[in-house]
Amino acid sequence: MDKHDKISPAVIRRLPKYYRYLGELTKTGINKTSSRELSDMTGFSASQIRQDLNNFGGFGQQGFGYDVENLRNEIAKILGLDNKYKLIIIGAGNIGQAIANYTGFYEADYEVVALFDKNPKLIGMSIRNAIIKDVDDLENFLKEDKIDIAVVCTPKSVSQQVAEQLVQCGIRAIWNFAPKDLKMPDNVHVENVHLNESLFSLTYYYNQMNKESK
Amino acid sequence: MDKHDKISPAVIRRLPKYYRYLGELTKTGINKTSSRELSDMTGFSASQIRQDLNNFGGFGQQGFGYDVENLRNEIAKILGLDNKYKLIIIGAGNIGQAIANYTGFYEADYEVVALFDKNPKLIGMSIRNAIIKDVDDLENFLKEDKIDIAVVCTPKSVSQQVAEQLVQCGIRAIWNFAPKDLKMPDNVHVENVHLNESLFSLTYYYNQMNKESK
DNA sequence: TAAAGATTGTTAAAATAAAAGCAGGAGGCT
DNA sequence: AGCCTCCTGCTTTTATTTTAACAATCTTTA
Numbered sequence: 482m483d484k485h486d487k488i489s490p491a492v493i494r495r496l497p498k499y500y501r502y503l504g505e506l507t508k509t510g511i512n513k514t515s516s517r518e519l520s521d522m523t524g525f526s527a528s529q530i531r532q533d534l535n536n537f538g539g540f541g542q543q544g545f546g547y548d549v550e551n552l553r554n555e556i557a558k559i560l561g562l563d564n565k566y567k568l569i570i571i572g573a574g575n576i577g578q579a580i581a582n583y584t585g586f587y588e589a590d591y592e593v594v595a596l597f598d599k600n601p602k603l604i605g606m607s608i609r610n611a612i613i614k615d616v617d618d619l620e621n622f623l624k625e626d627k628i629d630i631a632v633v634c635t636p637k638s639v640s641q642q643v644a645e646q647l648v649q650c651g652i653r654a655i656w657n658f659a660p661k662d663l664k665m666p667d668n669v670h671v672e673n674v675h676l677n678e679s680l681f682s683l684t685y686y687y688n689q690m691n692k693e694s695k
Numbered sequence: 696m697d698k699h700d701k702i703s704p705a706v707i708r709r710l711p712k713y714y715r716y717l718g719e720l721t722k723t724g725i726n727k728t729s730s731r732e733l734s735d736m737t738g739f740s741a742s743q744i745r746q747d748l749n750n751f752g753g754f755g756q757q758g759f760g761y762d763v764e765n766l767r768n769e770i771a772k773i774l775g776l777d778n779k780y781k782l783i784i785i786g787a788g789n790i791g792q793a794i795a796n797y798t799g800f801y802e803a804d805y806e807v808v809a810l811f812d813k814n815p816k817l818i819g820m821s822i823r824n825a826i827i828k829d830v831d832d833l834e835n836f837l838k839e840d841k842i843d844i845a846v847v848c849t850p851k852s853v854s855q856q857v858a859e860q861l862v863q864c865g866i867r868a869i870w871n872f873a874p875k876d877l878k879m880p881d882n883v884h885v886e887n888v889h890l891n892e893s894l895f896s897l898t899y900y901y902n903q904m905n906k907e908s909k
Numbered sequence: 910t911a912a913a914g915a916t917t918g919t920t921a922a923a924a925t926a927a928a929a930g931c932a933g934g935a936g937g938c939t
Numbered sequence: 940a941g942c943c944t945c946c947t948g949c950t951t952t953t954a955t956t957t958t959a960a961c962a963a964t965c966t967t968t969a
Contacts (some may be wrong), residue, residue: 491927493896494896496895496899497892501891515945515947523876526928527946531946532927532928541946542935542947544934544936545936545947546946559899560898561902562895567897574796576793577790581792585891586891589895629901630894653905660799668908670897670903672896675711678798681714681774681776681803681887682708682774682886684776684844685710686844687775688778703955705955729915730916731916741916742957743956746918748959749917749919755917756917757963757964757965758915758967759916759964759966760916760917762966911969912968914966914968915964915966918963921959921960922958922960923956923959924957924958925954925956928951928952928953929951930950931949932947933947933949934945934946935944935945936943936945937942937943937944938943938944
Protein backbone atom coordinates (compact mmCIF):
# COMPACT_ATOMS: atom_id res chain seq x y z
CA MET A 482 0.00 0.00 0.00
CA ASP A 483 2.54 2.54 1.03
CA LYS A 484 4.72 2.91 -1.98
CA HIS A 485 4.05 6.61 -1.52
CA ASP A 486 7.69 7.42 -0.88
CA LYS A 487 8.50 6.60 -4.48
CA ILE A 488 5.91 8.86 -6.04
CA SER A 489 7.38 11.39 -8.41
CA PRO A 490 6.94 15.07 -7.58
CA ALA A 491 5.41 15.58 -11.01
CA VAL A 492 2.57 13.27 -10.02
CA ILE A 493 2.01 15.10 -6.75
CA ARG A 494 1.83 18.42 -8.53
CA ARG A 495 -0.88 17.09 -10.82
CA LEU A 496 -3.10 15.76 -8.05
CA PRO A 497 -4.35 19.19 -6.90
CA LYS A 498 -5.43 19.86 -10.45
CA TYR A 499 -7.42 16.65 -10.63
CA TYR A 500 -8.91 17.58 -7.31
CA ARG A 501 -9.95 20.97 -8.57
CA TYR A 502 -11.58 19.70 -11.74
CA LEU A 503 -13.39 16.97 -9.85
CA GLY A 504 -14.75 19.69 -7.59
CA GLU A 505 -16.05 21.54 -10.63
CA LEU A 506 -17.76 18.39 -11.88
CA THR A 507 -19.37 17.90 -8.49
CA LYS A 508 -20.71 21.44 -8.56
CA THR A 509 -22.34 20.87 -11.92
CA GLY A 510 -23.96 17.70 -10.65
CA ILE A 511 -21.92 15.26 -12.70
CA ASN A 512 -21.12 12.15 -10.69
CA LYS A 513 -19.33 10.00 -13.21
CA THR A 514 -16.23 10.69 -15.25
CA SER A 515 -13.43 8.99 -17.15
CA SER A 516 -9.74 9.43 -17.75
CA ARG A 517 -10.67 10.61 -21.22
CA GLU A 518 -12.91 13.35 -19.90
CA LEU A 519 -10.37 14.40 -17.27
CA SER A 520 -7.82 14.52 -20.06
CA ASP A 521 -9.97 16.93 -22.04
CA MET A 522 -10.32 19.16 -19.01
CA THR A 523 -6.80 19.11 -17.64
CA GLY A 524 -4.78 18.74 -20.81
CA PHE A 525 -2.86 15.78 -19.41
CA SER A 526 -3.10 12.55 -21.39
CA ALA A 527 -5.69 9.99 -20.35
CA SER A 528 -2.96 7.42 -20.02
CA GLN A 529 -1.01 9.62 -17.68
CA ILE A 530 -4.04 10.30 -15.54
CA ARG A 531 -4.77 6.60 -15.17
CA GLN A 532 -1.17 5.94 -14.29
CA ASP A 533 -1.05 8.79 -11.79
CA LEU A 534 -4.12 7.55 -9.98
CA ASN A 535 -2.92 3.97 -10.02
CA ASN A 536 0.07 4.93 -7.97
CA PHE A 537 -2.31 5.11 -5.07
CA GLY A 538 -4.80 2.39 -5.91
CA GLY A 539 -7.47 1.44 -8.39
CA PHE A 540 -10.17 4.01 -7.88
CA GLY A 541 -11.99 3.36 -11.12
CA GLN A 542 -14.10 0.64 -12.55
CA GLN A 543 -13.38 -1.01 -15.86
CA GLY A 544 -15.88 -0.18 -18.53
CA PHE A 545 -17.42 2.50 -16.40
CA GLY A 546 -14.94 5.10 -15.25
CA TYR A 547 -14.58 6.94 -11.98
CA ASP A 548 -17.13 8.03 -9.44
CA VAL A 549 -16.48 11.75 -9.18
CA GLU A 550 -17.14 12.21 -5.50
CA ASN A 551 -15.32 9.06 -4.50
CA LEU A 552 -12.27 9.91 -6.55
CA ARG A 553 -12.23 13.42 -5.17
CA ASN A 554 -12.34 12.09 -1.63
CA GLU A 555 -9.54 9.67 -2.35
CA ILE A 556 -7.34 12.43 -3.70
CA ALA A 557 -8.21 14.56 -0.69
CA LYS A 558 -7.06 11.72 1.53
CA ILE A 559 -3.83 11.31 -0.42
CA LEU A 560 -3.02 14.99 -0.18
CA GLY A 561 -4.24 15.18 3.39
CA LEU A 562 -7.02 17.65 2.68
CA ASP A 563 -9.29 15.71 5.03
CA ASN A 564 -7.42 17.22 7.97
CA LYS A 565 -7.22 20.68 9.49
CA TYR A 566 -4.04 22.71 9.34
CA LYS A 567 -2.92 25.68 11.37
CA LEU A 568 -0.76 28.25 9.66
CA ILE A 569 1.24 31.21 10.79
CA ILE A 570 2.59 33.89 8.51
CA ILE A 571 5.94 35.49 9.16
CA GLY A 572 6.13 38.93 7.59
CA ALA A 573 2.90 40.92 7.44
CA GLY A 574 3.82 43.05 4.45
CA ASN A 575 2.06 42.99 1.10
CA ILE A 576 2.36 39.33 0.41
CA GLY A 577 1.81 38.21 3.98
CA GLN A 578 -1.38 40.21 4.25
CA ALA A 579 -2.58 39.00 0.89
CA ILE A 580 -2.09 35.40 1.95
CA ALA A 581 -3.91 36.07 5.23
CA ASN A 582 -6.78 37.58 3.30
CA TYR A 583 -6.77 34.93 0.63
CA THR A 584 -10.03 33.06 0.69
CA GLY A 585 -9.02 30.54 -1.92
CA PHE A 586 -7.69 27.99 0.49
CA TYR A 587 -10.37 28.42 3.06
CA GLU A 588 -12.29 25.92 0.96
CA ALA A 589 -10.01 23.40 2.54
CA ASP A 590 -9.33 23.46 6.26
CA TYR A 591 -6.44 25.83 6.50
CA GLU A 592 -6.59 28.36 9.30
CA VAL A 593 -4.27 31.33 9.60
CA VAL A 594 -3.78 31.55 13.34
CA ALA A 595 -1.46 34.53 13.55
CA LEU A 596 0.93 36.76 11.66
CA PHE A 597 4.28 38.01 12.89
CA ASP A 598 6.14 41.17 12.03
CA LYS A 599 8.60 43.53 13.61
CA ASN A 600 6.97 46.72 12.37
CA PRO A 601 5.29 48.38 15.40
CA LYS A 602 2.72 49.97 13.10
CA LEU A 603 1.48 46.57 12.07
CA ILE A 604 1.65 44.78 15.41
CA GLY A 605 -1.78 44.58 17.00
CA MET A 606 -3.73 44.84 13.79
CA SER A 607 -5.80 41.88 12.84
CA ILE A 608 -6.69 40.27 9.55
CA ARG A 609 -9.65 37.91 9.42
CA ASN A 610 -9.42 36.86 13.08
CA ALA A 611 -5.65 36.56 12.96
CA ILE A 612 -3.67 39.08 14.98
CA ILE A 613 -0.33 40.46 13.88
CA LYS A 614 2.10 39.79 16.70
CA ASP A 615 5.62 40.89 17.44
CA VAL A 616 8.09 38.56 15.79
CA ASP A 617 10.01 38.51 19.07
CA ASP A 618 7.12 36.53 20.52
CA LEU A 619 7.37 33.90 17.83
CA GLU A 620 9.32 31.35 19.86
CA ASN A 621 7.04 31.59 22.87
CA PHE A 622 4.02 31.35 20.65
CA LEU A 623 5.29 28.19 19.01
CA LYS A 624 5.98 26.60 22.39
CA GLU A 625 2.31 26.84 23.25
CA ASP A 626 0.50 26.44 19.94
CA LYS A 627 0.87 23.48 17.64
CA ILE A 628 1.37 24.93 14.18
CA ASP A 629 1.56 22.82 11.05
CA ILE A 630 2.76 25.17 8.37
CA ALA A 631 4.72 28.41 8.46
CA VAL A 632 4.47 30.87 5.60
CA VAL A 633 7.61 32.93 5.09
CA CYS A 634 6.81 36.34 3.60
CA THR A 635 9.75 38.29 4.96
CA PRO A 636 12.33 40.18 2.94
CA LYS A 637 14.90 37.79 1.57
CA SER A 638 17.60 39.24 3.79
CA VAL A 639 16.09 37.67 6.91
CA SER A 640 14.29 34.68 5.41
CA GLN A 641 17.03 32.16 6.14
CA GLN A 642 17.36 33.26 9.73
CA VAL A 643 13.61 33.23 10.29
CA ALA A 644 13.34 29.78 8.74
CA GLU A 645 16.03 28.43 11.03
CA GLN A 646 14.21 29.82 14.02
CA LEU A 647 11.01 28.16 12.85
CA VAL A 648 12.72 24.83 12.43
CA GLN A 649 14.24 25.07 15.86
CA CYS A 650 10.75 25.53 17.23
CA GLY A 651 9.60 22.35 15.53
CA ILE A 652 8.16 23.62 12.25
CA ARG A 653 8.65 21.10 9.45
CA ALA A 654 6.66 22.60 6.60
CA ILE A 655 7.47 25.98 5.12
CA TRP A 656 5.67 27.82 2.35
CA ASN A 657 8.31 30.23 1.16
CA PHE A 658 7.51 33.45 -0.70
CA ALA A 659 10.89 35.08 -0.17
CA PRO A 660 12.97 35.12 -3.36
CA LYS A 661 15.68 32.99 -1.84
CA ASP A 662 16.34 29.29 -1.46
CA LEU A 663 16.23 28.20 2.13
CA LYS A 664 18.92 25.78 3.27
CA MET A 665 17.05 23.41 5.51
CA PRO A 666 17.60 19.96 7.00
CA ASP A 667 16.09 17.01 5.18
CA ASN A 668 13.23 16.60 7.62
CA VAL A 669 11.81 19.99 6.68
CA HIS A 670 9.85 20.45 3.50
CA VAL A 671 9.98 23.79 1.75
CA GLU A 672 7.54 24.72 -0.98
CA ASN A 673 8.72 27.77 -2.88
CA VAL A 674 6.61 30.38 -4.60
CA HIS A 675 9.22 32.36 -6.43
CA LEU A 676 7.29 35.12 -8.14
CA ASN A 677 10.39 36.48 -9.83
CA GLU A 678 11.24 33.22 -11.45
CA SER A 679 7.70 32.79 -12.62
CA LEU A 680 7.62 36.26 -14.16
CA PHE A 681 11.01 35.79 -15.78
CA SER A 682 9.87 32.56 -17.42
CA LEU A 683 6.82 34.33 -18.72
CA THR A 684 9.04 37.08 -20.08
CA TYR A 685 11.12 34.54 -21.95
CA TYR A 686 8.11 32.99 -23.65
CA TYR A 687 6.63 36.39 -24.40
CA ASN A 688 9.77 37.34 -26.26
CA GLN A 689 9.95 34.00 -28.01
CA MET A 690 6.45 34.53 -29.39
CA ASN A 691 7.32 37.98 -30.62
CA LYS A 692 10.42 36.64 -32.36
CA GLU A 693 8.48 33.89 -34.07
CA SER A 694 5.75 36.14 -35.35
CA LYS A 695 8.26 38.36 -37.11
CA MET B 696 21.77 29.97 -33.36
CA ASP B 697 18.06 29.93 -32.88
CA LYS B 698 17.39 26.46 -31.67
CA HIS B 699 15.50 28.29 -28.92
CA ASP B 700 12.21 26.77 -29.91
CA LYS B 701 13.44 23.38 -28.83
CA ILE B 702 14.53 24.40 -25.34
CA SER B 703 12.81 22.40 -22.65
CA PRO B 704 10.65 24.30 -20.17
CA ALA B 705 12.68 22.76 -17.36
CA VAL B 706 15.74 24.60 -18.64
CA ILE B 707 13.88 27.89 -18.85
CA ARG B 708 12.67 27.53 -15.29
CA ARG B 709 16.23 27.07 -14.09
CA LEU B 710 17.62 30.14 -15.83
CA PRO B 711 16.08 32.67 -13.42
CA LYS B 712 17.74 30.83 -10.57
CA TYR B 713 21.14 31.03 -12.21
CA TYR B 714 20.46 34.68 -12.81
CA ARG B 715 19.64 35.26 -9.17
CA TYR B 716 22.72 33.50 -7.84
CA LEU B 717 24.94 35.28 -10.32
CA GLY B 718 23.50 38.52 -8.99
CA GLU B 719 24.45 37.53 -5.48
CA LEU B 720 27.97 36.77 -6.60
CA THR B 721 28.19 40.16 -8.27
CA LYS B 722 27.09 41.86 -5.06
CA THR B 723 29.83 40.15 -3.09
CA GLY B 724 32.39 41.25 -5.64
CA ILE B 725 33.13 37.82 -7.08
CA ASN B 726 33.67 38.05 -10.82
CA LYS B 727 34.57 34.48 -11.73
CA THR B 728 32.68 31.26 -11.16
CA SER B 729 32.36 27.70 -12.39
CA SER B 730 29.67 25.15 -13.00
CA ARG B 731 30.90 23.40 -9.86
CA GLU B 732 30.41 26.49 -7.74
CA LEU B 733 27.00 27.22 -9.25
CA SER B 734 26.10 23.64 -8.51
CA ASP B 735 26.95 24.10 -4.84
CA MET B 736 24.76 27.17 -4.70
CA THR B 737 21.77 26.07 -6.71
CA GLY B 738 21.68 22.37 -5.96
CA PHE B 739 21.55 21.48 -9.64
CA SER B 740 24.35 19.27 -10.90
CA ALA B 741 27.35 20.90 -12.52
CA SER B 742 26.79 18.81 -15.60
CA GLN B 743 23.23 19.99 -15.90
CA ILE B 744 24.24 23.61 -15.53
CA ARG B 745 26.83 23.33 -18.29
CA GLN B 746 24.31 21.64 -20.53
CA ASP B 747 21.63 24.21 -19.79
CA LEU B 748 23.92 27.08 -20.64
CA ASN B 749 25.19 25.39 -23.76
CA ASN B 750 21.72 25.37 -25.20
CA PHE B 751 22.29 29.03 -25.84
CA GLY B 752 25.97 29.15 -26.59
CA GLY B 753 29.35 28.67 -25.00
CA PHE B 754 29.59 31.37 -22.40
CA GLY B 755 32.47 29.86 -20.51
CA GLN B 756 36.13 29.35 -21.07
CA GLN B 757 37.78 25.96 -20.78
CA GLY B 758 40.12 25.68 -17.86
CA PHE B 759 38.80 28.93 -16.41
CA GLY B 760 35.07 28.97 -15.89
CA TYR B 761 32.52 31.71 -16.39
CA ASP B 762 32.78 35.46 -16.04
CA VAL B 763 30.02 36.27 -13.58
CA GLU B 764 28.88 39.55 -15.03
CA ASN B 765 29.09 38.37 -18.60
CA LEU B 766 27.14 35.21 -17.89
CA ARG B 767 24.53 37.17 -15.99
CA ASN B 768 24.12 39.54 -18.90
CA GLU B 769 23.82 36.67 -21.32
CA ILE B 770 21.08 35.07 -19.25
CA ALA B 771 19.37 38.43 -18.97
CA LYS B 772 19.43 38.66 -22.75
CA ILE B 773 18.05 35.14 -23.14
CA LEU B 774 15.20 35.84 -20.75
CA GLY B 775 14.69 39.31 -22.13
CA LEU B 776 15.49 41.11 -18.89
CA ASP B 777 17.41 43.70 -20.83
CA ASN B 778 14.14 45.22 -21.97
CA LYS B 779 11.40 47.19 -20.25
CA TYR B 780 7.96 45.73 -19.77
CA LYS B 781 4.67 47.37 -19.01
CA LEU B 782 2.19 45.48 -16.89
CA ILE B 783 -1.40 45.92 -15.98
CA ILE B 784 -3.16 44.12 -13.18
CA ILE B 785 -6.76 43.03 -13.51
CA GLY B 786 -8.38 42.66 -10.12
CA ALA B 787 -7.20 45.01 -7.38
CA GLY B 788 -8.05 42.76 -4.46
CA ASN B 789 -5.56 41.27 -2.03
CA ILE B 790 -3.36 39.58 -4.53
CA GLY B 791 -3.57 42.31 -7.14
CA GLN B 792 -2.56 44.95 -4.65
CA ALA B 793 0.22 42.81 -3.28
CA ILE B 794 1.64 42.37 -6.76
CA ALA B 795 1.38 46.08 -7.42
CA ASN B 796 3.24 46.77 -4.19
CA TYR B 797 5.76 44.02 -4.75
CA THR B 798 9.21 45.52 -5.05
CA GLY B 799 10.90 42.25 -5.88
CA PHE B 800 10.60 42.60 -9.59
CA TYR B 801 11.38 46.27 -9.74
CA GLU B 802 15.00 45.14 -9.83
CA ALA B 803 14.26 44.32 -13.41
CA ASP B 804 12.42 46.76 -15.62
CA TYR B 805 8.84 45.85 -14.99
CA GLU B 806 6.44 48.73 -14.55
CA VAL B 807 2.91 48.37 -13.29
CA VAL B 808 1.08 50.97 -15.34
CA ALA B 809 -2.43 50.52 -14.01
CA LEU B 810 -4.80 48.27 -12.15
CA PHE B 811 -8.39 47.51 -13.07
CA ASP B 812 -11.30 46.60 -10.85
CA LYS B 813 -15.05 46.96 -10.83
CA ASN B 814 -15.34 47.83 -7.15
CA PRO B 815 -16.20 51.58 -6.95
CA LYS B 816 -14.51 51.81 -3.58
CA LEU B 817 -11.19 50.87 -5.14
CA ILE B 818 -11.44 52.81 -8.37
CA GLY B 819 -9.43 55.99 -8.20
CA MET B 820 -7.05 54.80 -5.53
CA SER B 821 -3.46 54.55 -6.52
CA ILE B 822 -0.67 52.15 -5.62
CA ARG B 823 2.90 53.19 -6.29
CA ASN B 824 2.04 55.56 -9.16
CA ALA B 825 -0.44 53.12 -10.66
CA ILE B 826 -4.07 54.12 -10.58
CA ILE B 827 -6.90 51.68 -10.11
CA LYS B 828 -9.26 52.17 -13.02
CA ASP B 829 -12.70 50.92 -13.86
CA VAL B 830 -12.49 47.58 -15.60
CA ASP B 831 -15.02 48.91 -18.12
CA ASP B 832 -12.29 51.21 -19.38
CA LEU B 833 -9.94 48.31 -19.99
CA GLU B 834 -10.54 48.02 -23.70
CA ASN B 835 -10.12 51.70 -24.37
CA PHE B 836 -7.02 51.78 -22.26
CA LEU B 837 -5.46 48.93 -24.22
CA LYS B 838 -6.21 50.66 -27.50
CA GLU B 839 -4.00 53.55 -26.50
CA ASP B 840 -1.30 52.02 -24.37
CA LYS B 841 1.01 49.28 -25.46
CA ILE B 842 1.01 46.76 -22.63
CA ASP B 843 3.26 43.71 -22.58
CA ILE B 844 1.97 41.59 -19.76
CA ALA B 845 -1.41 41.35 -18.06
CA VAL B 846 -1.67 40.00 -14.54
CA VAL B 847 -4.98 38.28 -13.83
CA CYS B 848 -5.91 38.55 -10.15
CA THR B 849 -9.66 38.35 -10.47
CA PRO B 850 -11.94 35.79 -8.87
CA LYS B 851 -11.86 32.58 -10.84
CA SER B 852 -15.47 33.03 -11.91
CA VAL B 853 -14.56 35.87 -14.27
CA SER B 854 -10.94 35.03 -15.07
CA GLN B 855 -11.67 33.27 -18.34
CA GLN B 856 -13.85 36.08 -19.60
CA VAL B 857 -11.32 38.72 -18.59
CA ALA B 858 -8.53 36.79 -20.26
CA GLU B 859 -10.47 36.55 -23.49
CA GLN B 860 -11.05 40.28 -23.42
CA LEU B 861 -7.35 40.86 -22.90
CA VAL B 862 -6.43 38.63 -25.79
CA GLN B 863 -8.91 40.38 -28.03
CA CYS B 864 -7.15 43.63 -27.20
CA GLY B 865 -3.83 42.18 -28.26
CA ILE B 866 -2.37 40.89 -24.99
CA ARG B 867 -0.23 37.82 -25.53
CA ALA B 868 1.33 37.22 -22.12
CA ILE B 869 -0.76 36.52 -19.04
CA TRP B 870 0.42 36.00 -15.50
CA ASN B 871 -2.50 34.18 -13.96
CA PHE B 872 -3.15 34.11 -10.23
CA ALA B 873 -6.75 32.93 -10.50
CA PRO B 874 -7.13 29.30 -9.47
CA LYS B 875 -8.34 28.25 -12.86
CA ASP B 876 -6.73 27.16 -16.11
CA LEU B 877 -7.30 29.65 -18.87
CA LYS B 878 -8.19 28.26 -22.28
CA MET B 879 -6.24 30.42 -24.65
CA PRO B 880 -5.11 30.30 -28.26
CA ASP B 881 -1.61 29.04 -28.95
CA ASN B 882 -0.19 32.47 -29.56
CA VAL B 883 -0.86 33.52 -25.98
CA HIS B 884 1.41 32.41 -23.20
CA VAL B 885 -0.06 31.90 -19.74
CA GLU B 886 2.12 31.53 -16.69
CA ASN B 887 0.13 30.22 -13.76
CA VAL B 888 0.72 30.88 -10.10
CA HIS B 889 -1.70 28.45 -8.52
CA LEU B 890 -1.35 29.06 -4.81
CA ASN B 891 -3.79 26.31 -3.96
CA GLU B 892 -1.88 23.70 -5.84
CA SER B 893 1.34 24.81 -4.25
CA LEU B 894 -0.14 24.61 -0.75
CA PHE B 895 -1.71 21.24 -1.43
CA SER B 896 1.61 19.80 -2.56
CA LEU B 897 3.21 21.12 0.58
CA THR B 898 0.46 19.52 2.62
CA TYR B 899 1.13 16.17 0.99
CA TYR B 900 4.82 16.27 1.81
CA TYR B 901 4.13 17.50 5.32
CA ASN B 902 1.96 14.47 5.93
CA GLN B 903 4.46 12.14 4.31
CA MET B 904 7.13 13.31 6.71
CA ASN B 905 4.88 12.80 9.68
CA LYS B 906 4.06 9.28 8.54
CA GLU B 907 7.71 8.39 8.07
CA SER B 908 8.77 9.65 11.47
CA LYS B 909 6.23 7.45 13.23
C1' DT C 910 58.67 27.55 -22.28
C1' DA C 911 56.85 23.39 -20.85
C1' DA C 912 54.20 20.81 -17.67
C1' DA C 913 50.37 20.60 -14.31
C1' DG C 914 45.88 21.51 -13.04
C1' DA C 915 41.35 23.06 -13.94
C1' DT C 916 37.06 23.43 -16.26
C1' DT C 917 34.47 23.78 -20.33
C1' DG C 918 31.71 21.88 -24.35
C1' DT C 919 30.02 17.83 -26.03
C1' DT C 920 29.00 13.08 -26.54
C1' DA C 921 27.41 8.75 -24.53
C1' DA C 922 24.93 6.26 -21.00
C1' DA C 923 21.54 5.87 -17.48
C1' DA C 924 17.45 7.11 -15.30
C1' DT C 925 13.05 8.90 -15.36
C1' DA C 926 8.69 10.16 -17.23
C1' DA C 927 5.19 9.93 -20.72
C1' DA C 928 2.66 7.60 -24.25
C1' DA C 929 0.90 3.70 -26.47
C1' DG C 930 -1.08 -0.71 -26.47
C1' DC C 931 -3.87 -4.30 -24.86
C1' DA C 932 -6.28 -7.95 -21.92
C1' DG C 933 -10.09 -8.21 -18.98
C1' DG C 934 -14.19 -6.96 -17.05
C1' DA C 935 -18.24 -3.82 -16.55
C1' DG C 936 -22.44 -1.67 -18.25
C1' DG C 937 -25.74 -0.90 -21.87
C1' DC C 938 -28.60 -2.28 -25.72
C1' DT C 939 -31.39 -5.17 -28.52
C1' DA D 940 -29.60 -13.33 -22.36
C1' DG D 941 -25.95 -12.37 -25.15
C1' DC D 942 -23.39 -9.32 -27.88
C1' DC D 943 -21.19 -4.82 -28.31
C1' DT D 944 -18.94 -1.03 -26.65
C1' DC D 945 -16.38 1.28 -23.32
C1' DC D 946 -12.83 2.12 -20.03
C1' DT D 947 -9.69 0.74 -16.46
C1' DG D 948 -5.31 -1.28 -14.79
C1' DC D 949 -1.24 -2.81 -16.21
C1' DT D 950 2.68 -3.77 -19.41
C1' DT D 951 5.58 -2.37 -22.98
C1' DT D 952 7.55 1.05 -25.78
C1' DT D 953 9.08 5.53 -26.70
C1' DA D 954 10.67 10.05 -25.51
C1' DT D 955 12.79 13.13 -22.46
C1' DT D 956 15.73 14.49 -18.96
C1' DT D 957 19.60 13.90 -16.15
C1' DT D 958 24.02 12.20 -15.09
C1' DA D 959 28.50 10.62 -16.27
C1' DA D 960 32.56 10.64 -18.99
C1' DC D 961 36.19 12.68 -21.51
C1' DA D 962 38.85 15.23 -25.15
C1' DA D 963 40.07 19.93 -25.92
C1' DT D 964 42.20 23.85 -24.29
C1' DC D 965 43.00 27.68 -21.25
C1' DT D 966 45.57 29.58 -17.15
C1' DT D 967 49.08 29.32 -13.96
C1' DT D 968 53.49 28.27 -12.29
C1' DA D 969 58.10 26.86 -12.04
